[in-house]
Amino acid sequence: MSKPRTTRRKSTKAEATENQSEHNMTESNAAENRVTAKQEAVAVGENSQEPTIIIDGKEYTLESLGQKGREQLQNLRVTDQEMQRMQDQMAIAQTARNTYARILAEVVKNIPPVK
Secondary structure, three states, X not given: OOOOOOOOOOOHHHHHHXXXXXXXXXXXXXXXXXEEEEXXXXXXXXXXXXXXXXXXXXXXXXXXXXXXXXXXXXXXXXXXXXXXXXXXXXHHHHHHHHHHHHHHHHHHOOOOOOO
16 A cells, blocks of 8 residues: 655655654554455365455454445445545645645745745
């Protein structure tokens, strides 16, 4: 879930925003790490294993979760995807904001301040 990094030096405010975003991602990842899906590839003719999921360190078959459990797992996956999409959008917006701020700084460079 890592986002691409730029090589350009970020401003302190941008770093603070990114640090907060990474902190929020870490909290999200802690919850996400409690629930992980695991599917094993099995060759044809072998005893196939059912797909499993690990919840709070314990492994369950997807079938054992029942319909309600599988629905909640799907909800969790959709929510994780949406959160990633939002984080990507925030990265785009932050990049645009940094560019606008840099351009504005260039514009006012030769303008004498009022105070």
